Amino acid sequence: MKSSIRLATILCLLLCIGVIGATSLAWAELQPNQVVILANAKSSEGLSVAAHYAAQRGVPVNHIVRLDLPIRDNLTRQEYEESVVVPLRRALESKQLASTVRVIVTTYGVPLRVEAPRLSIDEQRWLAEAQSLVKTSRARLEQLQQRFEQMAPGSPSAESSQPTTKQEILEMARTMALVPQVDQAWRAAVQHIRQLPQPESERALQEMLRLTQQYGGWGILLQKETGTGRPGTFTDTSTMAARRKLLEQTGPYWTGLGREPIRSQRQLIYRWTEQLFGVRGVLELASNEVDLLTSTHADGSLDSELSFLWWDRDLYPVAWRWGNPLFEDSAAIPDDLPTLMVSRLDAPTAELAKGLVDQALQAERSGLHGTLYFDARGLKAKDATDTYGVYDQSLRDAAEVVKQQSDYRVVLDDAEATLSKPGAAPDVALYIGWYRLRSYEDAFTFKPGAIGYHMASAEAITVHDRGERGWCKNALERGITATLGSVGEPYLDAFPEPARFTTLLLTGKYSLAEVYYLTSRYVSWRMVLFGDPLYNPMKGRSRPTADSAGSLPAPPSERPLGEPPARLTQKHQAQRDQMARLVKLLLNAESGSPKPAR
Template sequence: MRFFIGIFSALFFLLTFSMIPALALSAEEVLVIANRNAAKSQGLAAWYMEKRQIPKENLLLVFVTDKETCSRDAYLQKIVPAVRRALEKNQKINAIVTMYGIPLKISSPGMTKDEQARMDGLAAQKKKLDLLKEKNGQLNEEQKKAVDQVNNTIKQFKMSTDKVASLDSELMLVKKENYKLNFWLPNPFFLPWRSQKTAIAKSEVIMVSRLDGADAGVVQRIVNDSIEAEAKGLSGAVYFDARWKDPGQKEVSGYGLYDKSIHNAAGRLKKEGLKVVLDDKQDLFQPGQCPNAALYCGWYSLANYVDAFTWEKGAVGFHIASAECATLKSKNSNVWCKKMLDNGIAATVGPVGEPYVQSFPLPEIFFDVLAQGKLTLAESYLVSLPYLSWKQVLVGDPLYRVKIKNPPS
């Protein structure tokens, strides 16, 4: 965490577009993956490729479960080899689209033998202390400290051995062999780390975006709205929902750092002449308070979307909270990604499980890069995302290039 804080002590105000690689993603560089085993997946892929003039040979069909979660073995056996062959065949590919019908999440393969032995040892320590408390009715101060220590160690160990990931985040490292699955890996394209040495080389990373939603109609709307917004310009207001006042130069971390980044994003876009609404009160935006929303970022309403928005065609936004992309299909779910897509947003970001706040795209980078229109949606996500092989998912057309229509004076 100290490494993360140190990098952002000056935050994004020190970064300029001269530091951003000219990725210039084009239709010829996009590989589209559809599922033979999922109804409408192949048809939607063909429709999208025609809309975006992606070459027909850039379609890859796989056969995998049509459920939102697949096993690690299924991912490794049914998806990875096919994708690698496609990339070897066409070395122009720089981005992948996972279509409606491709699983959203990869389940954990479980602990290794060594990890399980370590967990069993910790569980034995805890059980011993529990029995001691049961026998004596209470514990002395030293024993209470031992309980706290073993409970904390178990919590940290479970966190460090978390192997659940979004399929898309894992797919961003499909070119890399034999990397660790525990926890996350640093993204070498993340702008503040561009001069840092990371365990991952840039050549081992590929962009991944998802065209998905509750039904096929949502997918078609995402694409159609993105294309229309590119042609006509994205109009409307920008809404940022912070929780606290801007801390100024005070060092912050965790939620404080991301709250500060929301303030910075608002400031940057306001300087660029956009209509920006920044709320720094504890309450979230309430129903009806965000008409004509073009861009949005806020936090923290866990799995409880607040219908405050009317989304402009081509709108982009995300909500910083846990597991907001745990499903895009469940009818009864109120997670933010699903509900925003249901209600008209064109692109969003969210995690499939507990991501920890510092794994979200940094708002001031993502929205500033996106709004200037020099990079596509997928590229904006790539340079603002701190970690790979983790929980985050980008839903939207990777080729979408936002063109903000200046508000009337």
């Protein structure tokens, strides 16, 4: 079974690079005039890197944006918003580039990291309120679960599993682990009551209706399929009709509450959340607020934050990573704000940063030569949720695809130990492997144009400190042309899956930045890409047996941009209108009925 799954995976990857034919389609190519270069006006060396890149790649000189930034790796969130976001937006608008730029290139001298935001007094109060609601509503939900289980004796109890990394970090993840257990107990109780004889079933039904409303509010009580929404058994039909109408009217507006903290009418909204969606709804809404306002994991790389240049802070949660809209598995959302691709020309010295451009151009002219190394650990995936096993298998899949679709020499190390001895990996064209944390091993010699990344935490925390032992600084110092890493703990699934990354790179149809963004799951996070975003060493050199463009993901550069400033204004207005309509409907409902009790 496992071998058949692996075969299916490899066949899918081969389809992408053309072993299996498909319909030929026109292909958009990322152009230099779609690139803007961000330079620190206080760094003469950084300005020289920006000028060098513009000259070598043909990026128009007026696409260089100079900002006054401190010469250090870190910016506070306030500094980032005031010194980077605002002036960069203004520059793009004044240069009439806002609707054409797809890529931002940060350069030597531009800070690398953005610190977590500091909460305002109001945000601190909202966080405390949400935390209190989480505590009380979770306790109530657990009590309801016990009561449901008592009403259905003999029914199997939901098994609790070991908490995942996500559940250890996110309040909503903990909530979503609990809710299915309660839901299972509730459904078992409903089924048990349906099988009881009269009059026992009628008495049990009355109790079940009361508990059901506590659990899921009117939203669940009015679902006919539960068998609990019988007119006349719990309340009068006029009240039921009014609540059903209110649910229909407010339905589209509740979903928008998940993107930002509730800034006004908090008591009203939480009061009606419980009425319409029960204690479960309160727990979910409060858990989401806690995650939005908790800053423990709200730091990120400046480059990853810049992907959301046209998104204001209140339009996405900076307190955790955000799904990358350009990821190949993500469906485009109509009228959503644009996501930009960002890559960094940075290294221990400005000359090395310029070399990233020169080596990329050399490889494009002469070809990328050398050996492709995949350093796995021999781990077997237990299931699709076993991230370590999945990524280790992806390294083996990548090696297999390269063997079948290219003339490159491939080295697959499937043992636990890393490639560590000097000279163990000569003539690297591509390296992907793991896992030794922030302890670069001098086993590699890189060919011009070499691409590689090492999947471990905080390997890009700095590229300038002399004593830094992380992968990115040391690989850049030793001549790698493109790499990527994290400025903190990213968690493994933030890295591009090796087989996906390698497969798209081999097609020759995508630039480095496009390959990275199509295979990276998150933005507004801790990852950073080093290298020339336009670099495409395989262009015109892939060996498909038939044109397979129809099976490939659309390039990110084909996503609609529109007019970002206007779309941002529209987004804010739509958000305000949505909240205003929800509040108006809830106030009208209160004026026509007794105020619901908390």
